[in-house]
Amino acid sequence: MNAPFYEKIKKYAEDDSVIRFHMPGHKGKADLGFDPIMKYDVTEVEKTDNLYFPQEALKEAEELAAKLFGVKRTVFCAGGATLGNQTALSFFRKKKVLFERNIHISAFNAAMLLDIEPVFVYNRFDKKTGVVLPIEKKDIEKALKNDSEISAVFLTSPNYYGLCADCEEIKNVCKQNGAMLIVDNSHGAHLKFVGDENDPTVKGNHCADIIIDSAHKTLPVLTGGAFIHFNIEVEREDVCARMLAFGSTSPSFLITSSLDFARAWCEENREKFRKTRKRIDALKNELENNRITVVSAPIYDPLRLCIATEDAEKIDEELQKRNIIPEMCSGQCIVFMFSPFNSDEEFDALKKTLIELKPKAPKETDDYSFPKTEFVCAPKDAYFGKATEISLDCATEKTAARSVIPYPPGVPILFPGERITEETVSYLKKHNTDKVKII
Numbered sequence: 001m002n003a004p005f006y007e008k009i010k011k012y013a014e015d016d017s018v019i020r021f022h023m024p025g026h027k028g029k030a031d032l033g034f035d036p037i038m039k040y041d042v043t044e045v046e047k048t049d050n051l052y053f054p055q056e057a058l059k060e061a062e063e064l065a066a067k068l069f070g071v072k073r074t075v076f077c078a079g080g081a082t083l084g085n086q087t088a089l090s091f092f093r094k095k096k097v098l099f100e101r102n103i104h105i106s107a108f109n110a111a112m113l114l115d116i117e118p119v120f121v122y123n124r125f126d127k128k129t130g131v132v133l134p135i136e137k138k139d140i141e142k143a144l145k146n147d148s149e150i151s152a153v154f155l156t157s158p159n160y161y162g163l164c165a166d167c168e169e170i171k172n173v174c175k176q177n178g179a180m181l182i183v184d185n186s187h188g189a190h191l192k193f194v195g196d197e198n199d200p201t202v203k204g205n206h207c208a209d210i211i212i213d214s215a216h217k218t219l220p221v222l223t224g225g226a227f228i229h230f231n232i233e234v235e236r237e238d239v240c241a242r243m244l245a246f247g248s249t250s251p252s253f254l255i256t257s258s259l260d261f262a263r264a265w266c267e268e269n270r271e272k273f274r275k276t277r278k279r280i281d282a283l284k285n286e287l288e289n290n291r292i293t294v295v296s297a298p299i300y301d302p303l304r305l306c307i308a309t310e311d312a313e314k315i316d317e318e319l320q321k322r323n324i325i326p327e328m329c330s331g332q333c334i335v336f337m338f339s340p341f342n343s344d345e346e347f348d349a350l351k352k353t354l355i356e357l358k359p360k361a362p363k364e365t366d367d368y369s370f371p372k373t374e375f376v377c378a379p380k381d382a383y384f385g386k387a388t389e390i391s392l393d394c395a396t397e398k399t400a401a402r403s404v405i406p407y408p409p410g411v412p413i414l415f416p417g418e419r420i421t422e423e424t425v426s427y428l429k430k431h432n433t434d435k436v437k438i439i
């Protein structure tokens with residue numbers, strides 16, 4: 001495989017003649033219980049590279065990644081999608097940004113610190129399953145026409161349940177209205193490899209102006225590895241200066257080199273993603289034939305399985321007892337994430353167990369919707385002000401000081417600076433919250 005940065009780090013790490021009088025303190029030798037990888041944990045020295053001021057190997061690695069993902073520029077990130085979201089949103093400091101309500105807390109926190117004025121477009125929910133639905137083109141179009149000051153649109157696609165927005169259509173709407181499109185593609189770095197170029201799932205998310213891929217979630221990347229992609233003209237030095245405002249000055253080279261390795265691996269193993277897709281399609285068919293409700297949508301992550309059942313918590317408990325660990329159980333849904341590294345035996349174990357447990361059909365309900373409220377003070381002022389914890393029963397008409405975040409999926413129900421309404425209180429109680437912090 002052609003992985004220049006990975007190979008450079010590997011060569012340095014495996015050179016036994018090197019005497020390390022530099023960070024980190026373990027010197028590649030300390031017995032921390034995971035010796036095989038210790039020597040590869042190096043830092044910025046003459047013979048390695050520097051994430052913020054890259055030399056040939058890292059520059060080449062990023063150029064190869066940009067080519068693979070079909071974007072103008074890719075920058076490696078060792079701080080996960082959190083740092084990616086912070087970096088992306090820093091281009092819109094003190095401006096107005098339209099966020100879909102189903103955003104990760106890292107995006108909102110970045111907006112708060114950057115004095116971005118958030119405007120929300122609210123997601124619909126599927127009444128049958130309780131799954132949050134992607135924002136549609138018409139929602140964005142209406143919001144942009146109502147407010148000409150919006151400079152960017154921020155979407156999450158795919159969402160935690162695997163449902164994808166039609167980013168190509170939304171990108172066109174943004175362009176027509178003079179707004180940029182940012183896509184938090186944290187759960188979709190692999191989508192580029194699951195089908196041919198005409199597949200709407202493959203074509204979608206990387207068309208945005210800025211895309212954040214939390215690569216470690218779905219690719220063979222160490223936790224914290226992310227790509228920040230740009231389809232706008234940006235200088236790498238400027239991107240890195242913005243990253244430095246939020247991220248560590250000592251980024252992990254283990255993580256960074258794993259990004260380069262993963263890029264090369266994906267380039268050579270596209271067929272393994274497609275094979276995995278076929279296996280999941282077959283699994284879904286068998287589950288549906290056994291009357292198990294499988295969540296789907298017009299554009300859906302084919303490497304994700306989401307089943308909807310009235311007894312989700314009970315099914316999740318039984319799965320955990322059998323050492324089958326889903327990604328998430330929330331409401332009536334259980335989410336499973338697959339990759340080419342899941343074996344046939346693992347597929348069979350999941351199929352056999354789910355069929356044996358016989359999940360009931362989901363219960364149709366109108367209970368799912370984000371409570372609509374308004375900001376009554378700047379989120380930053382609320383967050384960093386003096387906070388008092390009170391009973392939820394006494395919180396109506398008070399102002400939130402902290403977010404309330406069920407995790408996963410890490411999407412806040414309540415943001416700092418928002419007025420707490422009766423609707424908010426009712427919703428929070430359904431999510432087992434009995435106290436909140438107010439200013």
